[in-house]
Amino acid sequence: MAAYDRSPAYARPVLRIIDARTGEPVDASTTRRGLTRVEAHAPGLDATALRVLLVADVLVRALELGSTPVWGLLSGERERAELRTAAAALGIRPFEDRRDAGAGPAERQVLHVVGEGGAAPDGVRVAVAPVDPGPVDLGEALGGGADPAVLRLALLAPHRSRPVRLDAAALDEARDTLARWRRAVAAWARRPSRPVPEEVREQLRTAWEDDLDVPSVLRVLRRVETDPDLPEGARFETYAYTDRLLGLDLTRDLGSPA
16 A cells, blocks of 8 residues: 655655545645654553554654654643653653644645544544553553563554553563573674665565555564564664664563673
8 A cells, every 4th residue: 555656856755644534545744745744642651552653653753754844742631640641651752742732834635543443533543453452461561570562562562543452471481582682692793794675675664655564564573583585784784773663672682792
């Protein structure tokens, strides 16, 4: 579904999002340099609200990678300070408070990121399926020595349209994947750098420009991890580049002992 604005000089990828109101794809940015407002609607602190904020965070990152100016806002009525603290631990960049933002700059497109069935003003709605925290204590998953990136990956791995149940299996899989990738990235960094292969870059961009398809992005990374024809320096640059979208701190172990 990745779309391109054609011109004689270049083809520019455009992030397209399924509007939950209509079921139709829309451009996340209506003009190349037009401002897009991303407003996350989180009524209180729970696992679903954190997933809403996480999707909004990745959406902002994707737009920025496409050189689109973005204005991020948080809309909610309860537990705002607690929600911001939990979001920061999860690696979500700060969003302005909707109540304090005033008129703000004039935007060309507005995207409302909201839990399924949640209320939002008229406009494009990016729906996020609910999270069943199961036996997971969010406080423990976000602090107390735990690595919050494990929870971030567990919430990112399924498509946002699919409900998530956080259980030991989901967290263990995310923890194992994260540890393996960080070790690999640290090892690849010791090899001569090579650019991200253009074919791989196109696969990544096609994935996230297509309704912010993060699971497809992760599948590309898994292929890169095991492709015997890719130089290790290219693997490193691919993972570092993709982490600008995912925010998993994949380069954290650079310089650690082999």
